[in-house]
Ligand SMILES: NC(=O)c1ccc[n+]([C@@H]2O[C@H](COP(=O)([O-])OP(=O)(O)OC[C@H]3O[C@@H](n4cnc5c(N)ncnc54)[C@H](O)[C@@H]3O)[C@@H](O)[C@H]2O)c1
């Protein structure tokens with residue numbers, strides 16, 4: 001007999017641990033352990049509770065949806081609870097599920113619909129009279145965060161439905177998954193790597209984190225996408241089945257992935273699962289399994305729900321793709337900002353649809369934590385099936401002559417002693433004005449698509465020019481002449497002509513992209529846009545102090561410090577002067593955005609908390625357009641503190657103590673003329689642009705690898 005005390009102990013430890021993991025996962029978008037391990041722990045708890053129901057704790061994670069609400073948004077109740085799905089890991093699990101369904105339906109005929117299980121964030125959308133009126137996250141299953149303004153930025157999500165197909169109920173709910181397409185996720189991580197920021201673990205966490213941002217403009221820039229997978233309404237039985245509802249959603253203009261299939265037997269389901277096991281890696285969206293649903297709506301009702309999930313559906317989860325291979329070498333890459341990243345060089349191993357040859361080791365801490373040695377057999381996993389990572393060492397197979405890894409103390413490229421700034425995980429090469437890979441990476445960044453996008457001068461070519469000593473900094477690019485380039489290998493007359501005219505054309509690229517192209521640490525695309533709109537000229541920007549910069553909307557202290565440090569370096573001032581001499585755009589051209597009124601002239605505002613009618617961003621713009629100013633902190637001179645929901649008590653106390661009037665969003669709106677529309681930041685930018693329009697970077701990214709046919713059918 002097992003000791004009941006120890007079972008009790010195990011149940012309470014598991015319960016506490018799972019609560020903690022859920023919190024981290026849903027609230028902070030952090031996966032402390034792989035999903036499969038989480039699912040195993042949950043299954044263990046479930047089995048213990050089934051065997052010892054008296055020992056189960058109230059609120060056990062087996063009994064409720066694991067999510068939480070964030071406290072950063074208003075919340076709304078769900079009309080129909082948003083539940084989890086039961087899991088299956090094997091054919092046997094699926095056969096059991098099929099048996100249960102068969103029993104529940106007392107032998108009646110039935111069919112399944114199989115769908116891809118998209119790995120993103122569940123979203124509930126409300127449509128009224130064909131218009132999107134609300135977007136709510138799953139939250140704790142009964143209430144979720146209202147993130148409508150963020151959801152509205154999702155390009156493939158219709159705000160108005162088409163009047164085609166079957167008649168639409170006056171009001172209904174659509175559920176689906178919001179996700180970050182894989183190519184976008186890769187871009188984002190590449191950018192973060194270059195900026196020396198921590199990498200996002202997987203697209204799911206990235207999508208979830210993005211959706212929680214307060215600034216919808218930033219959300220829009222992240223390029224989230226949506227797939228619809230269910231329809232709910234009081235009169236849902238206007239459709240006989242889930243498959244009929246999916247077809248209607250599609251006809252109404254909602255994005256429904258074409259990957260689903262109706263199956264009339266378990267054999268067909270298994271066949272579907274098998275077909276997609278490898279093929280799913282060709283999709284531009286992360287998937288972690290297949291969802292199997294009973295098709296007929298009446299039969300779904302007959303089967304009903306458990307506390308946590310529908311009895312008429314199950315999620316089949318594919319095993320995580322893991323492999324074992326040899327660690328042959330560790331190379332150290334120096335990034336644009338000098339961050340040194342160790343990269344494991346592996347004996348090639350097939351994993352999750354690709355051949356893995358390298359894996360990121362992130363930083364020195366990780367090498368130490370894994371106790372890695374050269375020559376070890378290591379376990380490699382594609383975390384979230386994206387970035388291969390080393391998860392462990394097969395110590396039983398450690399060769400006698402395995403070599404400990406010695407982390408370099410000097411830059412592998414230029415020999416400068418490495419530094420590790422306090423609080424940072426990466427070692428850095430501080431030689432930012434001469435370290436060759438840093439110079440080269442900065443040049444590559446400068447010519448890249450989202451920066452200057454110089455025709456005829458790609459990353460590879462500019463890298464070659466750097467090696468040949470033809471260019472060191474972006475300003476050198478403008479001194480390239482046909483003479484200097486003639487005679488270079490693999491560079492014909494035509495290419496040279498092309499390149500020279502591309503360089504000439506790049507002088508029309510708008511200021512915000514030049515600013516982004518300078519590669520200042522932490523100044524990504526969006527921040528560059530904000531700064532350009534705010535300061536309008538590079539001179540005004542260079543003259544700003546760190547505290548002034550930090551007060552610009554969306555520019556925090558870290559970015560401000562980085563910018564101020566950059567501006568203070570003579571080499572950078574020189575670079576700016578040389579770019580100016582070359583004729584590169586260092587200011588927004590055209591008129592400053594038109595003031596709408598001067599109703600708020602001379603007044604200063606601090607915005608705090610969450611607002612109901614407008615995003616913080618919109619309010620900031622409104623204030624600016626009516627002549628008011630936003631400042632960063634509460635002082636005696638402040639005209640108004642605009643308090644939203646959940647404003648911190650400290651702010652309120654301070655304002656009260658300093659006798660600063662505290663007003664609401666409605667009070668603020670009442671101060672400006674009615675109907676005065678706000679220009680979006682995009683429009684403001686547009687107004688400041690010369691001819692050249694942005695590259696087609698906002699369209700859906702092209703096929704990352706192979707199989708264009710599949711992608712075309714999917715999107
Ligand atoms: N690593 C960790 O620490 C940790 C912690 C908590 C949860 N998790 C993971 O999160 C998941 C939690 O499970 P869950 O409760 O979110 O349920 P789930 O992920 O198993 O399934 C439900 C979700 O599937 C999604 N989905 C995707 N495609 C769908 C489709 N075609 N039809 C219907 N739904 C579809 C929906 O968002 C729905 O909310 C598990 O995979 C678990 O491993 C991990």
Ligand SMILES: [Zn+2]
Nearest residue numbers: 411414429435
């Ligand atoms: Zn160096």
